Amino acid sequence: VALSNSIRQTVFVENRGGAGGVIGAELVAQSPADGYTLMLLPSALVANASLYPKLTFQITRDFASVSGLARFPLILVTHPSLPVKSVQDLIVLAKNKPGQLNFASAGSGGGSHLAAEEFKHLTGVTMTHIPYKGTGPAVTDTLGGQVNLMFGSVESVIEFIKSGKLRPLAVTSAKRIPVLPDVPSMIEAGVKGYEMESWFAVVAPAGVSRPIVEYLSKELGLILKSQDYIEKVKALGGEVLQLNAQQLTDFTKSESVRWEKIIKETGAKLD
Template sequence: MTHTGGEARAPRPAASRRQFITASLCAGLAATFGGTGIAAASTDYPTKPATLLVGFSAGGAVDQVARLVGQGLSKDLGQSFVIENRAGATGTIAAEAVARARPDGYTLLLGTQSTMVVAPGMYPKLRFDPVKDFAPVSLIASVPLVLVVHPSLPLHTVQDVIQYAREKNGALNYASSGPGGPQHVAAELFSTMAGVQMVHVPYKGEANAIADVLGNQVPLMFSNLPTLLPYIRSGKLRAIAVSSLERAPSAPTIPTVSESGLKGFEALTWFGLYAPAGTPADVVRKLEQGVKVVTSDPETRAKMAAQGMKVEASDSATFRQYMASESVKWGELVRKSGIKPE
């Protein structure tokens, strides 16, 4: 046999050819997917403890949800899920750390709407993208807020509050736990939908804000329903309406803002589990299934219900869609309202 341009080469053995073809295919797939952040499958996950970051202080609602979920995942998946609090900047310090973490499922975030859909509009130089830099695992739970007023005011309905705000001509104050928090954005959504102006009085924390509404230094506020229920039941505050689309099971006699005239009004405090973008799909599925197991546990559900929470355990795809719609809704509100960090 005659060969042109080089010496004759011995034919590859069949096994060698198969190895060559397999190696070539693997190299081609790596080249195709290497830039997309897709990692190798990890069906044995988890093989070591994982860290669940919380962007708020210990003891608050976000921390409580994280600890319930962490304990449940530890039991279900057989490895410790350690809670680490990195408070500050509306939870964005913790979120940035997770966004930059290795996408292997061992560094996770317990995120909220304040961090993942409100903060991006507040912080123009935010060093992470809530959509591109995370793999949403599951929406875990939500809790409605309630609009309350000091009982000395002659206000009993949403329409009373709207009329009172118009009479005050932009001089009606409302309290919140700070810029960008659920209390703040709920009140701004209320103002926008009602076509009224109110003055934001931010406090350093929910407790301080509630204290001044109880003392009638500030006439009204939105805040998480479970926190305010004791004051409502004792008559120290008057409930006007809840912020969910449906009435809250823990307070069924309180109407919703939506049924009271501002149709479609909804503002919830919600909690979700996130992994860094590029986390293997099978790891995300294991975590997703783990959340379903945790939130199906009667004891965990009872603890969440005691805090006025509604279990929302979802699959990853549904959570991603919810994130997209929430980002549009609250991003637009932040821009229109000019909400800024302190």
């Protein structure tokens, strides 16, 4: 709505799910480079380049960067029946029961899956991955105790944390977040070097003219500076990712390298 008002054009949102965002990305990559087709780029799609060996597109080659949007941490939550009250408790339990604990994710290759794989890699624990088709079912089964734990978005788990139905152990950002000030960061909890956030940006098909990119980047940049937008992002535990087109290009390249390294080190695979 904010973008529509800003550029005085009707903006249609078309959800094209499937294969971790790959289907939608393929569609946008093949769209006319006229500035009328944009894509919400999630960080998980950048990671997918190392998970899907036969992708028909490359993020840094087939898309033109427009603007950053926001970045969000995940929260490591457990079912209250699991006898742990801290990350260190969880590590001890998992090492005493190798492979017996399981974790839910919103789907193979997504942020919640990769966050858990990085946790396993850095702590040396073994846990079983239970992938779901979306965040909702993953949260539901974690609430029901069918799975022991998950890395969930703030939005998806915060009410259950407040009601005591889920127990938070740590946030995946480098520091604590205002909406859950009593929950430590993973680094605070003793997992050295752990920092993982999901981020979102806007891109267009490669070949869009510089004036169009600069115009869209400027308009989105103004929205990102608005108090209304900042407060909405904060309420979800996130922070604004204020990046112009060139900054986003550089950021995406560095993230591609980072995700490739993480996936190689963790051995994460599509289940």
